[in-house]
Amino acid sequence: QKEVEQDPGPLSVPEGAIVSLNCTYSNSAFQYFMWYRQYSRKGPELLMYTYSSGNKEDGRFTAQVDKSSKYISLFIRDSQPSDSATYLCAMEGGSEKLVFGKGTKLTVNP
């Protein structure tokens, strides 16, 4: 079992839809959880950063962490074509090293 599992998609939704992206993990030592957005041939851009369990909201983006289930989510409300990208979850457990999911490719159709 990989440390971090993420459905690679692809995921295609109409503009304005609510998008749900998820990752599961096996390492209970993970305490820091991040979501990155990566456009084609670009470096990842940090979207959300969460410590431990709970929710965090930033504009149209909401990150949720459920440590008891080892499950994290990213919700995108009112999705826009400009949200089309690959979304990577990443986790860290005090070693300063990030472990990434494979990424989910999202396309938002106008």
Added chain:
Amino acid sequence: GAVVSQHPSWVICKSGTSVKIECRSLDFQATTMFWYRQFPKQSLMLMATSNEGSKATYEQGVEKDKFLINHASLTLSTLTVTSAHPEDSSFYICSAPGVPSYNEQFFGPGTRLTVL
């Protein structure tokens, strides 16, 4: 936010030559930087941790003699791919922990290496 730059953004080289990639933190100091490799449609794989003033630490399976890392200053780390071969063709990305939230890592734009 913290900005990390990389140079060059893309490079094409002949097999057997060496290529140097620079990673700079533009508005903050980074005693640690990370180097990743990303193959098409794959996730980022950590190659090594670059430490200012000391040797880099490499992940299992990464050849330290092939991927030379030098953390010359608090704002610059370089990755040199020595005697490059076509299988080294990939997207190389560096990152640096942010300030003050050390656990937030900021990534450079990446360098696409193609070895002919």
